[in-house]
Amino acid sequence: MGFHTIIKTAFEIALMxxxxxxxxxxxxxxxxLALSRLRDKPEIIGDxxxxxxxxxxxxxxxxxxxxxxxxRCLEFDYPADKLQIMIGDDSNQPEVSAKIDAFAxxxxxxxxxxxGDNVGFKPGNLNVMLPKAKGDYLLILDSxxxxxxxxxxxxxxxxxxxxxxxxxxxxxxxINVHDNHSTLMGTGIVNIIHSVILPFLKAxxxxxxxxxxxxxxxxxxxIEHGGWTAGALTEDVDxxxxxxxxxxxxxxxxxxxxxxxxxxTPGDLFKQQMRWAYGVMRAFMAHGGKLFxxxxxxxxxxxxxxxxxxxxxxxxxxxxxxxxxxxxxxxxVFGVDPSAAQSSxxxxxxxxxxxxxNLLLTxxxxxxxxxxxxxxxxxxxxIGRLIVASFTIGVICMFFVGRGLITASLGLPMKWxxxxxxxxxxxx
Numbered sequence: 346m347g348f349h350t351i352i353k354t355a356f357e358i359a360l361m362x363x364x365x366x367x368x369x370x371x372x373x374x375x376x377x378l379a380l381s382r383l384r385d386k387p388e389i390i391g392d393x394x395x396x397x398x399x400x401x402x403x404x405x406x407x408x409x410x411x412x413x414x415x416x417r418c419l420e421f422d423y424p425a426d427k428l429q430i431m432i433g434d435d436s437n438q439p440e441v442s443a444k445i446d447a448f449a450x451x452x453x454x455x456x457x458x459x460x461g462d463n464v465g466f467k468p469g470n471l472n473v474m475l476p477k478a479k480g481d482y483l484l485i486l487d488s489x490x491x492x493x494x495x496x497x498x499x500x501x502x503x504x505x506x507x508x509x510x511x512x513x514x515x516x517x518x519x520i521n522v523h524d525n526h527s528t529l530m531g532t533g534i535v536n537i538i539h540s541v542i543l544p545f546l547k548a549x550x551x552x553x554x555x556x557x558x559x560x561x562x563x564x565x566x567x568i569e570h571g572g573w574t575a576g577a578l579t580e581d582v583d584x585x586x587x588x589x590x591x592x593x594x595x596x597x598x599x600x601x602x603x604x605x606x607x608x609x610t611p612g613d614l615f616k617q618q619m620r621w622a623y624g625v626m627r628a629f630m631a632h633g634g635k636l637f638x639x640x641x642x643x644x645x646x647x648x649x650x651x652x653x654x655x656x657x658x659x660x661x662x663x664x665x666x667x668x669x670x671x672x673x674x675x676x677x678v679f680g681v682d683p684s685a686a687q688s689s690x691x692x693x694x695x696x697x698x699x700x701x702x703n704l705l706l707t708x709x710x711x712x713x714x715x716x717x718x719x720x721x722x723x724x725x726x727x728i729g730r731l732i733v734a735s736f737t738i739g740v741i742c743m744f745f746v747g748r749g750l751i752t753a754s755l756g757l758p759m760k761w762x763x764x765x766x767x768x769x770x771x772x773x
Contacts, residue, residue, distance in 0.1 A: 349673070356669035363662040363707045366655060370709025373652070374716045377541040380548055381720045387600050389498050393424050395505050399497060399561070400480035403488060404433040404470040406463055407441050410766045411488035412448050415455055418486070423497045429479045431456045433470040435463045465575030466761040472572050478564060482512070487558035489606045489766045491520075496603060500561050503596035511566050511593040515559035516543070518602040521767065522723065526734040527614045529727055530742065531607030533735070534618070534656075536717030537710065542652060544599045552589065552649040553597035557581035558605065566593060574631075578759060579624025582653075586632035589646060590639060608764045611738055615745040616762040622657055622749030623759045629654060630753065657750060659710055664747045666707070711735050 390396075401418045405411035411432055418430050432449070434457055436442045442459075449455045460473045471485070482504065484497060496515070503513045516539045522532040538556070546552055555562065560581065567573070570587050577583045585595065608614040637647050714735070715728055752759055 352669055352672045356666060356673045359662050359665040359669060360703065360707075363659065363666055366659050366662065367707045367709030369655070370659070370713050373545045374541055374709070374713045376548070377544050377713075378716055378720065380544050381540070387499060388502050389495065390502055390505055396424055396427055396498075396501060397482050397504060398427045398429075398480040399423070399482045399484055399501070400429040400431060400478035400564075401484045401486060401497075402431050402433060402471060402474050402478065403486050404435070404467050404474070405445075405488045406435045406467075406470075406763065407438045408436075408488040408763075408766065409441060409444060412445065414486050414488050414490055414492075415448070415452070417492050419452055419454060420494050421492070421497045422494045425454070427480075428497075429456065430454060431458055431474055431477065433458045433474045435460065435470050437463070463761075466578070468573035468577050468580035469575045471580070472575060475564075475567070475572055481564055483562045483564055483567070485558060485560050485562060487605070490558050491604045492559075493603075496601065499601045500559075500598060503598060504561065504563065507596075509593070510563065511588045511595050512555065512560060512562040513596040513598055514543070514553050514556055514561075515598050516540070516600075516602045517556070517559060518604050518721065519607050520604045521606050521609060523727060524609050526730060526738055527611045528607050528609050529731050530734040530738045531614050531617070533714035533717070533731055533739075535607060536721060537656065537713045538653075539599075540717035540720045541713045542655075543597045546649045546652060547597040547599060550645040550649040551594060552646055553595040554585040554589075554650075554653050555581040555595060559603040577624060577627065578620050578761065579628055582625050583628040583631065586628055586636055586650065589650065590632060590636040590642065592641070606766055609767065610765065611741070613762075613764045614738070615742055617764055618742050619745040619749035620759065620762055622660075622746040623753045625654060625657060626750050626753035656710065657746065660743050660746050661750065663707060664743055666703070670703075 403411050403414050403418070411434075415430060415432055421428060432445060432455065434442055434445050436445070445457065449457050456477075458470075458474045458477055460470070463469070465472065475483075482501070484500070486492070500513055500515055504510050517535055519528070519532040519535055521528045523529065543553055546554075557579065562584075566588060567584070570584070570591065573580045574583045588595070608617050633650070636642060636650055711732065714731060718727060718731065749759070
């Protein structure tokens, strides 16, 4: 068997895998579109005596946007005696900490937690705040998230109805979607998760995954499972896998959306997606085996975990098809492998036709992103730009995701990347 034949066979296997997974995305997307018409009506429980105690935790590192988030939390229409609000300030810029202190002085209900460094990144910060939390539940909010007044009242509904839940996750709604191609691409990625994957999982498996912000976490379970994994770049997924493997469920409140930002420069988007890929891969390397090979975990729960991570499987297959496809083309057109040269069959027309067919059969994620745009209400406005972004910024982004996956697979370290947020220039 010649080297060209090996490359061609590997290409066809990767392509068939991408076809199959893309078909799965088509099916899930159609299901999500149907579900969007049947979304539950917002629900609030009137009896405030049933409300659990909650500690809001806003971890931040040189981000004045945290003040915008804290200001919104101070306006929650939630019983004051059941609500604690904290900012975990890891900032190493004195002027940022001074402004946070001034804001806290003007709002005595706000508590500040500091530890003097940023060791362990966000989960390290959260672990320091954990013993200081008085609530039975923790509401984790990244600094750029802007909840409405009734947000917490609506988020606690699932855990009031079922106290055995590990917590609840709210949907995200991006507010800077149309700023540029980078924000449109970033929004498309987020929307696939929050408007397609998670609603599908809620309907079919009754399971969800924490997403790092807009999440309500049961404190006793978190302590029982050893707290957050310090240094994890996606501590949300890491903890989700641990608690799901222990047989617990997480609710998804798809009718409740919290506003937030995506990175507005290509560089920040690439770094964010590389960091997420790295963190998710490390989480599955650490806890996936226990989950997938457990005889006590339901198959639909295992399916939920796989589907949540399927985007990274899809990107891996697409990267393989791109690289192997180019090698296959080189061997075929230029006859690099004389024993298997096929230059006569490689016409421009055939190449264009094959490429278009392959793109159509592997465009499941793009279709999901477009459908999610309709679900979120921006309709035809951004479809053309989203497609352009997918085949420009999106293609480059895939290579950064691949780099994150490979780095994690090799057990190499990756640092925490800070993203620019518009809220930092307009803090409360």
